[in-house]
Amino acid sequence: MSRFRVLWVSLLGLALVRCTVPSLEDLWRERGFCALGDEDCGMLRIRVESPGFVPGCVRFVARDDASDAELALSVPRRPESGTPSSISQGFSPPKSWGLSVRVSVEAFSSACEGAPVSVQSQKASLKEGQTVEVTFVLSVTDADQDGFPSRDAGGSDCDDTRADVHPGATERCNGVDDDCDNAVDEEFGVGGACSSGEGCAGVRACQPDGTAACVVPVVQYAWADEDGDGHGDVTRGAQPVCTATLPSNRLPTTAPHDDCLDTNAGVYPGAPERCNGLDDNCNGAEDEGFFVGTSCVDNSSGCHGVRACNPAGTDTLCQLPASFPTWYPDDDEDSFGQTDAGVVACSPPGERFVSPSGDCDDGNPFTHPGGRELCDSQDNDCDGIADEGTCVEGSPRWAWQTIGDGGTRWYGVSQYGDGGVWIVGSQAARAFKQPGDGTFTLANGACTSSPTPPDLLSVWAHPNGNAYMMGSDSHVVLSHGNNDNCGTRRMLLGEAPYGSALQGFPAGYYAELHGVSTDMDASVAGVFQVDGGSPPYIVSRDVGPGPLRGLHGQSPETMFAVGGRDAGVIYRYSPGARSWSADTTVPAVSPLHDVRVVNSRLAYAVGAGGTVLVWDGVSWSRHVSPSGGDLTDVLAFGRNSIYVLNNTGTLFRYDGRQWSQQKFVGPVHDIEGTSPEDIWIVGYPGIVFHYPLWPQ
Numbered sequence: 175m176s177r178f179r180v181l182w183v184s185l186l187g188l189a190l191v192r193c194t195v196p197s198l199e200d201l202w203r204e205r206g207f208c209a210l211g212d213e214d215c216g217m218l219r220i221r222v223e224s225p226g227f228v229p230g231c232v233r234f235v236a237r238d239d240a241s242d243a244e245l246a247l248s249v250p251r252r253p254e255s256g257t258p259s260s261i262s263q264g265f266s267p268p269k270s271w272g273l274s275v276r277v278s279v280e281a282f283s284s285a286c287e288g289a290p291v292s293v294q295s296q297k298a299s300l301k302e303g304q305t306v307e308v309t310f311v312l313s314v315t316d317a318d319q320d321g322f323p324s325r326d327a328g329g330s331d332c333d334d335t336r337a338d339v340h341p342g343a344t345e346r347c348n349g350v351d352d353d354c355d356n357a358v359d360e361e362f363g364v365g366g367a368c369s370s371g372e373g374c375a376g377v378r379a380c381q382p383d384g385t386a387a388c389v390v391p392v393v394q395y396a397w398a399d400e401d402g403d404g405h406g407d408v409t410r411g412a413q414p415v416c417t418a419t420l421p422s423n424r425l426p427t428t429a430p431h432d433d434c435l436d437t438n439a440g441v442y443p444g445a446p447e448r449c450n451g452l453d454d455n456c457n458g459a460e461d462e463g464f465f466v467g468t469s470c471v472d473n474s475s476g477c478h479g480v481r482a483c484n485p486a487g488t489d490t491l492c493q494l495p496a497s498f499p500t501w502y503p504d505d506d507e508d509s510f511g512q513t514d515a516g517v518v519a520c521s522p523p524g525e526r527f528v529s530p531s532g533d534c535d536d537g538n539p540f541t542h543p544g545g546r547e548l549c550d551s552q553d554n555d556c557d558g559i560a561d562e563g564t565c566v567e568g569s570p571r572w573a574w575q576t577i578g579d580g581g582t583r584w585y586g587v588s589q590y591g592d593g594g595v596w597i598v599g600s601q602a603a604r605a606f607k608q609p610g611d612g613t614f615t616l617a618n619g620a621c622t623s624s625p626t627p628p629d630l631l632s633v634w635a636h637p638n639g640n641a642y643m644m645g646s647d648s649h650v651v652l653s654h655g656n657n658d659n660c661g662t663r664r665m666l667l668g669e670a671p672y673g674s675a676l677q678g679f680p681a682g683y684y685a686e687l688h689g690v691s692t693d694m695d696a697s698v699a700g701v702f703q704v705d706g707g708s709p710p711y712i713v714s715r716d717v718g719p720g721p722l723r724g725l726h727g728q729s730p731e732t733m734f735a736v737g738g739r740d741a742g743v744i745y746r747y748s749p750g751a752r753s754w755s756a757d758t759t760v761p762a763v764s765p766l767h768d769v770r771v772v773n774s775r776l777a778y779a780v781g782a783g784g785t786v787l788v789w790d791g792v793s794w795s796r797h798v799s800p801s802g803g804d805l806t807d808v809l810a811f812g813r814n815s816i817y818v819l820n821n822t823g824t825l826f827r828y829d830g831r832q833w834s835q836q837k838f839v840g841p842v843h844d845i846e847g848t849s850p851e852d853i854w855i856v857g858y859p860g861i862v863f864h865y866p867l868w869p870q
Contacts, residue, residue, distance in 0.1 A: 207234060207247040208264035216266030217300045219307040222279050223260045227314045228321045229291070230284035234263050239274040239297070248286040273300040279310045283323055283330040284341065291328040322354075330354060346384035362386040372414030392417060396424035400436045404429065405443065407436035408456075432456065449483035449490055464490050477520030494520055501527035503536065506812040507773055510542035526775070532556060537814025537830045540849055549866045550850035552829075570851070570866030572836060577605050577614045577862050583629075584856030586643075587846045590635035593869060596653075597856050598630035598643050604653060606641070612870045614862070621651050634678035636685055644673035644689055650702075673702075675725035675768075677733065688747070690722035690735050701735060701745075701754055724768035724779070724807075734789075736766035736779050742787075744769070744779060744794065759793035770808045780805035780818055788813075800826035800833035809845045809853065817853065819845055825855065838863065 208215035220234055234247045245268075249261065267275055276297050280290040292312045300306055315327035315334065322340035323329025332354035333339040341354045347362040363378045368388035370376055376390035394415050397406025406425050415424055434456035435441040440448070443456045449464040460466075461483065470481050470492040482493035498520045502511020505526060510533040517523050534556035535541040545554045549565040561570065577584070577597065584599040593609040604617040620627040621643070628647035635641045643651045650673070678685040689702050701722065722745070727733025730749040734757070737743055742763040745754040766781035775791030784799040786808075799805075800818060805826075807819040814830030825836040825845070840858045847853035855863040 205264075205266035206245050206268065207236070208266075210247075210249055210263075213262035213264045214305070215264040217302075217305060218265040218267075218275065218277070218298055219262060219305055220265060220277055220279070221260065221262045221307060221309045222281075222312060223309065224281065224292075224312040224314065225259055226319055227281075227312065227316045227323060228259055229281040229312070231282040231286035232261055233280040233282070233286045233290070234265070235278040235280065236265055236267065237276045237278070238267065238271040239276060240272040241270070243268070243271060250285070267300065273302070274298075275300060277308055279312070281312050281314065283328075289328055291323045332356075347380035347386040348384055349380065359386075372416065374414065374416030390416060394418075394420075396420050396426055397429055397431050398436060399423055399425045399429075399433070401433070401439040401441075403433065403439040403442045405433035405436075406431035408432050408434055409436070448487040450487040451483065466490060472520075475520065479520075499529045500531070501529060502531040502533075504528045504533070505536045505776075506533070506539040506541075506814075508533065508539040508542045508545075510536075512536045535814055535830065537812045538850070539812050540815070548849060548851040552850060564851075565866065567867050572838075572855075572863050572865050573868035574861050574863045575614075575868065576860045578603055578616055578860045580859040582860040583843065583858040584860065584862060585629065585631050585645075585843045586633040587844050587854045587856045587862075588633045588635040588641065589846055589848055589852075589854065590637050590639060593852075594635065594639060595854060596633050596635045596641040597854075597862060598633040598641075598645075599856070600629045602627035602630060602645075604630065604641075604643070606639075607869075608639070612868065617653060621653070622647055622649075631674055632676040632689070634676045634685075634687070636678065637680055638683065642676060642678055642685065642687055644676050646673075650676075650687065650689070674721065674723050675735075677725045677727055679727075679730060686730070688725060688727075688730075688733065690725045690737070703752070724766065726769050726771050726777075728771045728773060732771050732774050732777075734769045734771065734777060734779070736769040736781070738765035738781075740765070742766040742779075742781050742785065744787075757794065760787070761794065761796060763787065763796070767805065768807045770810045772810050772812060776810075776813065778808050778810050778816060780808045786818065798828075798833075800828070800835065807843070807845050809847050811847075811850060815850060817845055817847070819843075819855070823857065 205216050213219050222232060229251050231251055232249045235244060237244045249263065276295060278293065278295040281292040282290050292314050294310045294312065296308050298306055298308050314323040314329065316323045317334045318337040320331065320337040320340045322331035324331050324334035330341045332351055339350060339352050339354065343352045345352045345360060347359050347364060349358060351358050359380065364380060364386060366378045368376050368378050370388045370390045370393065372393050374390040374393050376388045378386050379389045381387050395412035396415050398410045398413050399406055400423050402422065406429055408431060412427055413424065420426065432443050434453060441452055441454050441456065445454045447454045447462060449461050449466065451460060453460050466481050466483060468481050470479055472479055472492040472494055477494050479492045479494040481490040484491045498518050500516040500518050501522045502516050503526060504511045509528055509530065511528045511531045512533055513531055516531065532543045534553060540548060541552055541554045541556065543556045547554045547562055547564050549561055549570045551560055551570050553560045582599050582603045584597050586598045588596050591609045595607040597605050602621040605614040606617065607614045622628055628645045630643045630645040633641050633643045641653045643653060673689050673691045676687065676689045678687045687703065691702060721739065722735050722737035724736045730747060733747040735745045735754065742760060742765050744757040744760045746757050747754050763785045764782035766779050766785065769777060769779040771777040777789040779787040782804045784802040784805060786797040786799045787794045788797040801820065804821045805818050806821050809817040816828040818826045819842050823838040823841050827834050838857065840861060842855050842857035845853065845855045851866055853865045
C-alpha cells in the first residue's frame with residue numbers, strides 16, 4: 175500500500191470517530207418540561223381542562239416509574255376574565271428515564287403553595303419518535319362561577335354563592351368579606367363616631383351603594399333667632415338643627431325671616447322707632463322723626479349744638495360741642511379777627527366775631543393773613559413785608575395827568591366795572607376812561623339847551639358804563655359817553671335848586687338815584703329821588719335847614735345825607751317810608767361837607783373846622799382830626815384806612831395810629847377809590863391824580 179493511501183485511510187478513520195449523527199432518541203430526550211405553553215416540543219403533551227374554573231397556578235409533576243426520579247414545573251395563571259380554561263404543556267423525559275412515566279397535575283386557586291384544590295395523576299407510555307398526549311379534566315366546585323373554587327372544595331372562595339365575593343375582589347361596605355381576607359368592611363370605619371356636614375354627631379354606617387357615610391338620627395333646618403324676638407335673622411340662611419325639638423334660639427322656617435339686627439330684641443319689622451342710632455323697625459332708616467344731627471339751641475345756655483338722642487332713647491336733646499372755639503373781633507369784616515381779645519364761647523358773642531385770627535390790621539379789610547398784597551405801602555398779607563412783588567415801577571406814589579384844558583375844574587369822580595372811571599366838572603366838562611384803557615376820552619356837548627353850560631357837580635357811574643350827573647342847572651343828566659347832548663335830561667322840582675351830591679343803586683339798565691339839593695340862598699335842605707328811566711319818578715322835598723352838601727350809602731338801608739348852615743346836620747334815609755329823618759345822635763359840630771358809609775356799622779363824616787365824625791352803627795361821635803382847617807371830602811375802607819381832603823389841596827391819610835398828609839398843587843374837590851391801590855382825586859387846574867401810579 176502506498177504511503178498516500180495509508181494517510182487517506184487514517185484521516186477517514188479519524189473523521190469517523192469525530193463526527194457521529196445523533197439518534198432520534200437523542201433529539202427528544204433531555205429536554206424535561208418545555209418552555210411555558212410550548213406543547214409540541216417533546217414526547218409527551220399534557221393537556222389540562224378546567225371547565226368553569228381557572229386555576230391560579232398549575233403544577234405539572236413527571237415521575238420515572240423505574241427510578242422514581244421526578245421533575246416538576248409550576249405554571250402561574252391569572253384567574254381573570256378572558257383567561258383560557260385549558261392549558262397544554264410539552265415534556266420529554268431525560269435519557270436516563272424509561273418510557274413509562276407517571277404524570278400528575280395539581281391545581282391551586284392562587285399560587286402553587288399549600289394544598290392544591292385538585293390533584294389528578296395518569297401513567298403514560300412514551301414512544302420514541304412520537305408524541306403521546308394525556309388529558310386531565312379538573313373538576314372543582316365553583317358554584318358562583320367566579321373562577322374561585324369554594325373553600326370547602328379546597329379552594330379560596332369564602333362564599334361560593336356570590337360571584338362578587340372571592341379573593342382579590344374590591345372590598346365594599348356591606349357587612350361581607352368581599353375579598354376573602356377574613357376581614358369585613360375594613361377601612362370603612364363602620365360603627366365609629368363621626369360628624370355630618372351640618373355638624374351633627376352620628377355613626378359611620380354602610381350605604382346601599384356599598385360606600386360608608388355618617389348617619390345622624392335627626393337633622394332639620396330653622397331660622398336663627400338669637401335675640402328671641404320671634405323674627406329670624408335676615409342676614410343668615412336656614413341653620414341645621416340636630417335635635418327633634420328646636421332650641422330657644424331657632425325658629426321654624428314658617429316664621430318671619432326679616433330681622434335686620436338679630437342681636438337686639440327691640441329691632442324687628444313693625445317695632446316702635448326709638449332714638450338710639452338703630453333702625454328699630456327695619457325700614458332702612460335710623461331715628462326717623464327725631465331729626466338727629468340738625469342744628470339746635472340749648473335752652474339753658476343759648477349755645478348752638480346739634481340734636482342727639484337722649485339716654486332713654488325716647489327723645490332728643492341739644493348736644494353742645496365738647497370744646498368751644500375762640501372768637502375774635504372782626505371790625506373790618508374781612509373774616510379775620512384781631513390777634514388778641516379772643517372770647518371762648520359756643521357761638522360768636524356778637525355779629526363781628528369770627529374764629530380765624532391773626533389780622534395784623536383789623537381796621538383795613540384789605541389787610542389780613544393770606545390777603546393779596548397791594549401796592550399801597552401796607553403789609554396786606556400780614557407777613558411783615560409791605561408791597562413785595564407788586565409795585566413794578568418803584569414805590570407807590572401819586573401820578574397825575576391834565577385832562578382837558580387847564581381851565582377846567584373837575585368836581586366829581588365815580589368808578590365802575592374793573593377800571594372804568596367818569597369825571598365831571600365846570601362848563602359841562604365830562605371825560606371817561608373805559609376798563610382796560612390808560613387814557614381818558616373827553617365827551618363833547620354842553621349838556622344844556624341854554625347858552626351857558628352848567629357846572630356838573632356830582633356823578634355816579636352805572637356798572638353798565640353809563641353815567642348820571644347833576645349840577646347847577648337843576649337837571650339830572652344821563653350820559654352815554656359819546657352822546658354830545660348828554661342823553662336824557664330831567665329837571666328837578668323846586669325853586670331854582672342846584673344839586674350838590676348824587677348816589678345811585680343799580681336797578682337793571684336804569685338805577686335808583688338819590689340826591690341832595692338846596693335853594694340858591696342855601697336856606698333849605700332838599701332831597702330828591704329819580705328812577706333813571708323815562709318817565710322818571712322825581713321827588714323834591716324840603717327836609718329842614720339847609721344846605722345839604724354830601725350823600726353816600728352802601729344801600730338804601732344804610733344811607734346818610736350831611737350838611738348844615740350854622741351847625742352840622744345828618745339825615746338818614748328810610749326805604750320803607752321813602753323819607754329822610756334827622757339823626758339826633760350827632761354831636762354839636764360845625765357844618766358838614768361829606769359823608770362815607772363803609773358798611774352797615776361804620777361811616778364817617780367831615781366838615782368845617784377839621785370836624786371828623788364816626789358812626790358805629792348806633793350813634794355818631796367825634797374822631798381824632800388831622801387839622802383845624804375845613805375838610806371837604808372823605809373816603810374810607812375801614813377804621814384804619816381813612817382818606818380826607820381839605821380846601822387847600824391836601825390829602826390826609828389815617829392808618830389807625832396817626833394821620834399823614836400829601837400836598838397837591840391846586841385845590842382838589844373829590845376822591846373815590848375801590849381799594850387802597852386804586853384811588854382817584856380830581857381838582858384844578860384840569861388835574862386828575864391816581865394812586866399808586868397811573869393805570870396802564
